Amino acid sequence: MAAMSLDDKLVVAISSRALFDFEEENRVFESGDADGYMRLQLQRLDVPAAPGIAFSLVKKLLAFNDASAQRVEVVVLSRNDPVSGMRVFRSAKANDIQLQRGVFTQGRSPFGYLRPLKATLFLSANEDDVRGALAAGFPAARVLTESVLAHDNYPNEVRIAFDGDAVLFSDEAEQVFQARGLEAFQEHELSKATQPLPGGPFKPLLAALHRLQNAGNARMRIRTALVTARSAPAHERAIRTLMDWKIDVDEAMFLGGLPKGEFLREFEPDFFFDDQTRHVAHAALHVPAGHVAAGIANVLN
Incomplete structure (x- = not known):
């Protein structure tokens, strides 16, 4: 054999x-x-x-x-x-x-x-x-085993939502935010808008999903969403990073600190990944959610 x-x-x-x-x-x-x-x-x-x-x-x-x-x-x-x-x-x-x-x-x-x-x-x-x-x-x-179960409205579509910093991307920018605040974070990201962010712990999964989608299957497809607390002007670096990786996401939500749960409820993912416990706990009220214990936010906790 x-x-x-x-x-x-x-x-x-x-x-x-x-x-x-x-x-x-x-x-x-x-x-x-x-x-x-x-x-x-x-x-x-x-x-x-x-x-x-x-x-x-x-x-x-x-x-x-x-x-x-x-x-x-x-x-x-x-x-x-x-x-x-x-x-x-x-x-x-x-x-x-x-x-x-x-x-x-x-x-x-x-x-x-x-x-x-x-x-x-x-x-x-x-x-x-x-x-x-x-x-x-x-x-x-x-x-989070207390999460609600996924809905079954999209039986032929795998829907996955990701946070950005410390999940898809490295926590380089998050470190600036934690140390120096929102204004310094925005200035940092604007000055580096054309410089791709290093990959975070979930970049390999996003890449694997991209390959799976491109492999072709008549019955199934993948729909991904970036759901991040970033807002303009810090959105640009995130988008350019994905372009540099040659990986598309289907939806991007730049929420500027708004609670993510209600937006996720509309997207109806089969799973959502985030590094911050408060975001994950709120998301779990609406969708299946998981905590990614990576980056500076989890060192501080």
Whole structure:
């Protein structure tokens, strides 16, 4: 048998709590009763778990696979025990999620396995695992399990929204803002408007989505949005940076500090990524959201 490879695929590594609603079971685990948690999962082995916060994103991305090409791979990467892993696989089958691979570490941090998986994205409800993944150079976000679920108004469109600074872009400009305030930030960005920003932790994911879109699929498409607190004149550098990368976003919202949640509710993303906890918490009232613990804002917190 020829060796399998995940090369040239968009690989989503995801924890079981990000993919499915295991919050009731997790409360048993968090109480310190690991054996009780395993017993509960075993008792519910034939009860499919309900969709979790990142379920819609995963299911739609997998719809880019067809008979001609397998472009997306989803792998469960979980602190669960192998017994609980059986329920994850059964829940995936019951929910029509094509899931072939999983790594279950029974309490140990699993993010080290991202490298052999060549993961494009890591989604987990565990903040320590997400921080470790980001430090290792992988796009990663802590899924807010209290988020609302994605709507189903766009079944043939993967909708993903990104913050700019410290997510798609480096936090170079954010550092100026934190140190010297809004006026200095605006002046800094205006003076460097033609100089592209360095890439942030989620640039590789945006690039991978761009490749996936261009690979072609008659049934599915990707719609992306940049949703940022930037306003004019600092908008120009963001746009020019994307032009320099030769990556398009479908929508750009320069909100000048307005709350993002209501705008995101109109866009209806399958997932939204932001580095600032207050923005993510507000967004989670309206859409599935994840916290990217990167950049100066998370050093200060």
